[in-house]
């Protein structure tokens with residue numbers, strides 16, 4: 001049994017990582033805890049800024065809010081990715097459109113304009129790959145998306161600017 005109360009993670013619906021707390025696996029728990037911390041960040045209370053990777057400039061609250069919101073959005077999205085794609089993998093049935101969606105998500109990470117690179121690939125994927133192959137490719141793409149650092153994307157530039 002994965003845990004006494006939960007048969008699997010309540011977010012990603014898998015037992016891939018050991019149980020941690022609140023019904024979550026270790027991976028989802030870390031993201032959820034970080035999200036709770038980020039939501040408590042308050043510029044007027046330095047003790048609340050635990051885990052904040054830079055020292056926010058009090059004279060620029062707009063920038064602080066923008067960066068905090070960016071972190072929050074990325075963490076929410078990551079938990080959502082694990083919930084939606086994790087559930088798909090747990091169900092076992094992966095279709096061509098699922099793989100097209102995952103390919104587009106990976107392409108978008110490389111360049112925003114690349115998001116439409118695989119538009120309409122669902123039928124080609126379904127023709128060329130059987131169920132096991134679709135599932136394997138989907139699992140690989142999911143791992144890539146899940147391995148991204150939360151502070152990546154444009155947000156890195158905001159952060160770098162802040163440190164200068």
Ligand SMILES: [Zn+2]
Pocket residue numbers: 009010011012013014024025026027028029082
């Ligand atoms: Zn999980």
